[in-house]
Amino acid sequence: MVNVYLKGHDNYYGIADILRLFGSPVREDRENGLVSCSMDTDIELISEIDKHGYTYAYIKGEIPRRTELPPVVPKRSVKRDLYILMCKITGTSFPWGCLTGIRPTLVAAEEGDPASLTQKYLVREDKAALAWQTSVEESRILNTHGEESLNIYIGIPFCPSRCEYCSFISNDAVKHMKLLRPYAEAVIKEISMVAPYIRRPVASVYLGGGTPTVFDDGTFGYLIGNISSLLHIGGDTEFTVEAGRPDTINAQKLKSMKAAGATRICINPQTMNSETLGKLGRKHTSEDTVRAYEEARAAGFDTVNMDLIAGLKYEDDTDFTESLEKILKLDPEDITIHTLYKKRRALMGRGDVLSRERGDTDRAVSDGYRMLYAHGYHPYYLYRQKDTGHGLENTGFTSGEGCYYNVAMMSDRRDVLSFGAGGMSKRIFEEGRLERCPCIKDVTGYIASCEEMAGRKIGFFDL
Ligand code: SF4
DSSP, rough: OOEEEEEEEOOOHHHHHHHHOOOEEEEEETTTTTTEESSSSSSSEEEETTSSSSSEEEEETTTOOOOOOOOOOOHHHHHHHHHHHHHHHHHHTTTOOOOOSSHHHHHHHHHSSSSHHHHHOOHHHHHHHHHHHHHHHHHHHHHHHOOOOEEEEEEOOOOSOTTTTOOOOOEEEETTTHHHHHHHHHHHHHHHEEEGOSSSSSSEEEEEEEEEGGGGGHHHHHHHHHHHTTTTOOOTOOOEEEEEEGGGGHHHHHHHHHHTTTOOOEEOOOOOOOOHHHHHHHHOHHHHHHHHHHHHHOOOOTOOEEEESSSSSTTTTTHHHHHHHHHHOOOOSSSEEEEOOOOTTOSSSSSHEEEHHHHHHHHHHHHHHHHHHHTOOOOEEEOOOOOOOOOOOEEEEEESSHHHHHHHHTTTTEEEEEEEETOOEEEETSSOOOOEEEEOHHHHHHHHHHHHHHHHHHHHHTT
16 A cells, blocks of 8 residues: 655645556545555655745655756655656556546646646656647637537447447447437427527537447438438538447448538547457458448548557567558548556456556557557547546557547637537636536436436537
8 A cells, every 4th residue: 555645735636646656546645644555565654845835755664865857846746756756666657657637638738838848747758749749730620610619429339249448337238229219309409599699609519428329220211311401510610420339330321410510420449359359249240341441432421530548458569550550541531549547337447457567568569659650640639538547648640631529629718519418518717717517317307308408518618
């Protein structure tokens, strides 16, 4: 057990974030002024800000010493000190250094150059360069639409089966067959009540999930057709449909998407190894992915995104790079690389993530990025998740313009209006303050209260 006692500050959150890199579970005990982390080592540490504002992290009983690194604000400095100490104790370091937030590109933009990320936050040079390059691209994309523009998310929390690594509140569509049509109708009801009040330009619409293409052809046509007419999709509105599972895509649904003005489709293989797909609980093969991709091209989609996951439990790093090679041959405009992480409700545990050496996934991801650069792709958005077990990141690459919605959503600098169960609307105020408005998560509850949810959003956005 590692116990960190806080002295002269109360940044429990930051201290817990650093400890979470090294072990779990991490517990805050505010009554006794400490944060603890379950690890093989038994040690007591102090994280301190003294009366002059200097920060230290040291083993209890030892003499505190200041680091010689460039100064950062005290809140970040206590994290950095503890990170350095924990690296010494464990002999481990992490690619993103002491940056634990989900948006390192914001820090890169703040700092104004990649070298500062390395010098101040001990970020590895390749990750610093990645964050910097991505932050420049994020700003460029974000500024293609004004601050007054609105981005709309429509959530479909159903999937044909549950992937082993997923913790999303996704309902098994087979078990909830009877709810599918009522859910689609409730979403359309909610949109129809809010849409007349939207007087701001809509920059992007994202129909995501779950798996929005899980519906039968008729219900899917009803859903997407109404979304299109109610939100007046057309002109330069980016409209992404996350088709997700390739086995849910067919010519009729693609036709409905095109007729509704969809401009971008996500076909997500996650891996091109059919054996792994079966073990993960996904009911499709790599051949289904290729078929869905070709059908989407034939239907006229000129922007296709494909997601891959590095670090899957049943794979080694060559499986990942082989999958990427196959995807590169298909030549989609966007490729998003996720690194597997432990989500709270996933069937797969943190041990499964850590059962693979972090270095393997790290190496595979770096190899993958090199392949993407060599094929003319560049990173355009990036985010990290807490408790990853390996401290890596998820990065969207594009050979074209990238996805505006992804950038807007992750930037926290544009409003997002969400429809559907479990959606989170976000409103950004002038001074950068952000407010959130959650929507009921339970599908049955949502169907019963979609009108109330619509009223909540009209009020929240002052429409
Ligand atoms: S398709 Fe996506 S949302 Fe659905 S179960 Fe799999 S990972 Fe979760």
